Each structure stands twice: as structure tokens, then as C-alpha cells.
């Protein structure tokens with residue numbers, strides 16, 4: 001056993017016991033596969049600001065930030081206050097409520113495609129409904145996604161998420177032939193694939209910054225080329241902004257590239273850390289889901305669900321957007337600054353031996369090998385040394401009280417500051433010097 005594992009185990013004895021219980025009753029002890037890491041994940045007791053605290057009273061500066069949903073930090077005071085008021089008034093009406101209208105008005109003001117909005121409780125549902133709408137509106141079947149693109153666990157979109165992309169992600173999937181996959185930022189090859197399926201192409205779904213696939217921004221040229229191809233072939237151009245929405249500016253990223261998507265999905269930040277998924281679309285498309293004007297034969301059935309637009313998620317999202325709007329000039333500059341500072345710091349400490357990808361406050365360290373010199377898509381990222389990245393992240397958890405979900409990208413929140421970059425620098429220096437021993 002390596003000493004770093006011993007340190008971790010020594011620090012997390014209560015977590016060890018609790019996780020053993022969890023494993024007895026839960027699949028692999030967790031409720032999202034990515035939350036498991038070896039030898040066992042610590043058990044969180046509370047969270048505030050930039051910190052996670054575990055059951056052994058270890059405190060970690062968190063860069064996972066609730067799957068990157070907490071742009072204001074954990075348990076942000078104003079969001080907490082509004083949620084507490086809502087709790088007193090009831091948290092689950094199962095009926096229409098004004099909070100949803102308040103949030104939608106805010107979203108639609110800055111997300112031009114959001115002429116109509118439908119809420120769900122997760123991003124997974126939002127992308128699932130987008131796929132259904134695309135097929136219904138076009139009368140075609142094939143959806144194109146990106147290699148390494150993650151849109152949640154839906155049966156349709158659970159394809160080409162992890163390397164090797166030509167091996168199915170899971171048993172139990174059907175009709176995988178109706179999903180094709182494109183290499184991000186390789187327009188020529190992507191257009192060639194789309195050309196081959198254009199007659200049956202219902203839509204293309206792209207993350208403007210590949211999130212789980214490696215924090216890799218799509219170029220404007222790539223997105224414009226894909227959009228043009230989709231539109232000229234009567235297919236929908238859909239952007240998944242579940243990670244990027246309100247992350248880099250007050251609104252989505254796509255208007256800055258003058259893109260014109262038919263559907264945009266949101267989640268994470270717009271729920272203020274409470275469960276949410278949002279389908280935003282143009283009137284002409286969303287009207288297909290309107291059950292008042294469509295008969296059973298002509299309608300496209302999309303959710304919600306039991307918890308959709310629950311007043312708690314809606315008020316947390318509304319309050320979060322209020323805060324972001326009021327602070328936007330300072331906040332996004334601050335977050336981008338922390339991201340840039342970190343990127344420079346990491347490149348320096350690792351003597352240019354790493355590639356740091358990302359955008360603004362999202363960043364990811366890659367340890368290149370296998371001839372990789374640039375990371376433009378998920379295949380490049382997959383060739384890098386993931387074991388080394390795991391070791392780096394794990395060492396920071398065990399020794400330095402810094403938490404990245406091992407192997408994943410990090411995100412800054414308003415609760416972080418330059419002092420955290422300095423701490424990460426120290427931790428990184430010590431990792432590098434331990435490597436040399």
C-alpha cells in the first residue's frame with residue numbers, strides 16, 4: 001500500500017466505516033458512478049462556501065462544486081434564506097407556482113432561443129426531451145452527438161462517452177444505430193459523417209465546451225459549420241449548455257458566437273444547486289409539445305415530472321440569477337481571472353509538461369503521452385495519462401485538503417480567491433517534488 005493511501009485511510013476512518021455500510025446497500029456504494037474513487041470516497045457531512053467537510057472533520061477546498069453547479073459556493077447565504085422562506089411555505093406543491101414564472105422571465109431575457117421553456121428535474125431529462133422533439137419535428141431518426149459528449153444517462157445519448165468510443169457504454173441500450181458521433185473540432189470529418197446520414201438526420205446535439213469529455217472548448221468555426229450543415233438538411237441544431245449556461249457570462253455562451261440554435265438545454269447553475277433541467281426552444285418547435293393545440297396523434301409528449309418546477313428549485317435558481325445579474329461585471333471577471341491564474345501556475349509548476357484545457361473558471365489538467373501535443377477533442381484527452389491525473393488529485397485530497405473529483409475538471413466559484421490558487425500551487429509543487437523522489 002502506498003503511503004499516500006495510508007494517509008488517506010488514517011484521515012478518513014469514519015468514512016471508511018460508513019462507506020462499508022453504503023456498499024452493502026447501494027450499488028458500489030454510490031448513486032452516480034463518477035462519485036466513486038479508490039480506495040473509497042469520503043463521506044461528506046456539511047458544506048459551506050468553498051469547503052466540504054467530511055464525517056472525520058477533514059475540511060477540503062472544493063473544486064468539484066456540486067458537479068460544477070455551485071457558481072456562488074456551497075450554502076450561499078441569500079439562496080439559503082430564500083429557500084428557508086420557501087420551506088416554511090411548502091416545498092412541493094405539484095401545482096403551478098409563480099417562482100417558475102420569475103425564473104423563466106429571467107432566463108428568456110438573456111437566452112434568445114428561450115421563447116418557450118419547460119422544466120424537468122435533471123439535465124438528463126432535458127436532453128432526452130430535446131432528442132424526442134428533434135425527431136418529432138423533423139420526422140427523422142438519427143441524432144448526432146460528439147465523441148466524449150456527456151448529456152446524462154439517457155438510453156439514446158449514452159453512446160461514445162468514454163474511450164474507446166467504438167465500444168458500447170452499457171448493456172441494455174437499444175437502437176444505438178440511430179446515434180452517430182462526431183470528433184469535436186474536426187469539421188471536415190464531422191461533415192463527412194453527417195453527410196452520410198443527412199436524409200435521416202433529426203438533429204445534432206453539442207456542448208459548446210465539452211465538459212466531462214475533458215473541458216475542451218468547441219471552436220466557433222466548428223459550431224458554425226455544424227449548425228449550417230444541420231439547418232441546410234432540415235435537422236435541428238441543439239446546444240447543451242447545462243454546464244456552460246451562466247458559467248462564463250450572465251446567459252449562455254452561444255450568443256457570443258452568433259449561433260442560432262433551435263433548442264438549448266440548461267441545468268446545474270440555473271437551479272442554484274437544487275435539482276433542475278430546462279428545455280429552452282423556439283416557439284415553432286416547442287409548440288409541438290403543446291397538448292392544448294395538438295391531438296394525441298400530432299403532439300410530442302415531453303415532461304416535466306413529479307418534481308418539475310418545484311417551488312424550491314425555482315426560487316433557488318431565481319435568487320442565484322438575481323445575484324449573478326447584480327454581480328456580473330465583477331464576478332465573471334474574477335472567475336475568469338482565477339481560471340487564467342491557475343492555468344499559468346499549473347503550466348509553470350509542471351514545466352510545460354501538462355496541457356491545461358478549459359475556459360474561464362473551468363479548467364482541467366492533462367498529462368500528455370502517446371504523442372499528444374494538443375487537445376482538441378475527447379480522443380486526444382483520452383490518450384493522456386489518466387492514472388497520473390488521478391494520483392495528483394488524490395494526493396491533494398489526502399495531503400492538502402483540496403478536493404477535485406479525481407480525474408475531473410475543476411471549477412471556481414465566487415467563494416474562491418487568489419489565496420486558493422496559491423494553496424493549489426504549494427500542493428502541486430509538493431506533488432511534483434514527490435514524483436521526483
Ligand SMILES: Cc1ncc(COP(=O)(O)O)c(C=O)c1O
Nearest residue numbers: 122123124150151152211242243
Ligand atoms: C453537458 C451535460 N449535459 C447533461 C448533463 C446531465 O445532467 P444531470 O446530471 O442533471 O442529469 C450533464 C451532467 O453533468 C452535463 O454535464
